[in-house]
Amino acid sequence: QKEVEQNSGPLSVPEGAIASLNCTYSDRVSQSFFWYRQYSGKSPELIMSIYSNGDKEDGRFTAQLNKASQYVSLLIRDSQPSDSATYLCAVNDDYKLSFGAGTTVTVRA
Amino acid sequence: GAGVSQSPSNKVTEKGKDVELRCDPISGHTALYWYRQSLGQGLEFLIYFQGNSAPDKSGLPSDRFSAERTGGSVSTLTIQRTQQEDSAVYLCASSLEGTVNNEQFFGPGTRLTVL
Numbered sequence: 309q310k311e312v313e314q315n316s317g318p319l320s321v322p323e324g325a326i327a328s329l330n331c332t333y334s335d336r337v338s339q340s341f342f343w344y345r346q347y348s349g350k351s352p353e354l355i356m357s358i359y360s361n362g363d364k365e366d367g368r369f370t371a372q373l374n375k376a377s378q379y380v381s382l383l384i385r386d387s388q389p390s391d392s393a394t395y396l397c398a399v400n401d402d403y404k405l406s407f408g409a410g411t412t413v414t415v416r417a
Numbered sequence: 418g419a420g421v422s423q424s425p426s427n428k429v430t431e432k433g434k435d436v437e438l439r440c441d442p443i444s445g446h447t448a449l450y451w452y453r454q455s456l457g458q459g460l461e462f463l464i465y466f467q468g469n470s471a472p473d474k475s476g477l478p479s480d481r482f483s484a485e486r487t488g489g490s491v492s493t494l495t496i497q498r499t500q501q502e503d504s505a506v507y508l509c510a511s512s513l514e515g516t517v518n519n520e521q522f523f524g525p526g527t528r529l530t531v532l
Contacts, residue, residue: 339517340517340518342520351508351524352460352523354523400517403448403467403473403515403519404462404476405521406462407460407461408459
């Protein structure tokens with residue numbers, strides 16, 4: 309499987325702040341990138357997908373992709389306590405996904 | 418619409434027993450994937466189905482693991498002679514097609530504990 313690296317955290321941010329999550333990947337030919345949110349004891353939930361360089365915004369979430377640097381990030385604006393979870397970065401390896409270990413985010417009220 | 422469903426949600430078995438895990442994908446999704454999530458191991462790919470065929474079984478950890486899919490829908494993952502290291506959460510995902518851009522949606526998982 310392709311290597312996908314994430315800071316394990318935990319990342320602690322105050323409510324209302326921006327949480328910034330980073331991910332790097334090893335294979336330059338990767339085409340598709342995904343962010344999943346996983347609450348404790350639950351399965352991963354897809355929150356963002358990005359395929360082209362640049363930014364993609366969806367509500368309070370913004371994904372950023374830089375294929376030249378092999379880097380993808382996720383910004384969570386106006387962080388809420390309900391955003392406290394582990395965020396998994398995934399990169400396509402043909403049709404299957406390779407996952408990072410995840411970054412645990414805690415939003416403190 | 419209904420998401421991916423998996424059963425059972427929890428399974429406790431004794432070492433050496435066989436277990437079957439079931440996955441029912443999102444209606445109309447032709448691609449189905451099995452992953453495993455262990456503590457300290459992250460999410461690892463097991464097997465991929467396109468329709469009823471499994472073009473990639475490369476992630477199955479040993480020949481004790483097998484899977485099938487019938488009618489292009491429900492899939493069963495079977496683990497024979499379970500070992501303690503098989504304890505994990507087994508996750509099933511489906512996507513509209515098995516292409517590189519297709520978003521994969523996960524079921525709730527089956528937590529397998531081998532005593």
